[in-house]
Amino acid sequence: MKPPIPFPLALNIGTDIVHLPRIARLLTRHNGTYLARFTRRILHPREQADFRARFPLSSSPVPLHNPQTQSQAQPQSQTKSHPHPSPLEFPETITPDMTRWLAGRFAAKEAARKAAPRGAAQLGWKDVIVRVSAVDEGRPEVVYLGASEGDRLGKLSISHDGDYVVAMVLAAG
Structure with missing residues (x-):
């Protein structure tokens, strides 16, 4: 038996799946203040600007209108973990569209990290940008990056x- 012919191109594939309720739980942690931390952690500044353009945030901190946390809601200025919140950190609501968009970015970035030539361990969240192609x-x-x-x-x-959100990335090896 002859040995198999190698694939002609050096390509890497990465795949990830995200459960939307998991992301929703993350975003609503600490009465919704975790949203700002999550977006700062995984989104490159260009993606953060895109996020703010798609989902305008309120100009003043307000409690979230989340049915699960509304009864426990307290003024943001009294929140122990964020005594001096930045006004742009608090949305008026964390919408399903916002959650879906962030889950998509998370899945895409994780898939991209897995497909990176040197592997996920060598690449940070902000070393990869997810965007819409202007050419394709x-x-x-x-x-x-x-x-x-x-x-x-x-x-x-x-x-x-x-x-669920599923993402697959194909990258040159």
Whole structure:
């Protein structure tokens, strides 16, 4: 038997699946103040700007209108973990669309990290940008920032179905 012919291109594939209720629970932690921490942690500044453009945040801190936390809601100024909140950190509501968008970014970035040439351990959340391609008919793509030869593109497929978001990234090896 002849040995198999190797694949002709050096490609890496990464896949991730996210359960939307898990992300919703994360975002509503600490009466919703975890949203700001989550977005600062996983989103590059360009993605944060896109997030704010899609989901405008209130200009003053207000309690969340979340049925699970409304009875426990207290003024944000009394929250122990954030005694001096930044006004842009608190949305008036954490909507299902906001949760779905952030879950999609999370899944796409995790898939991109897995597909990175040197693996996920060598790449931070902000080293990858998820964007809509200006060239390829508005398809989503990932941009690996700071490679030695410049930024590199990866192909992204993302799908939302019910309580799940799945992302797959194909990147040059």
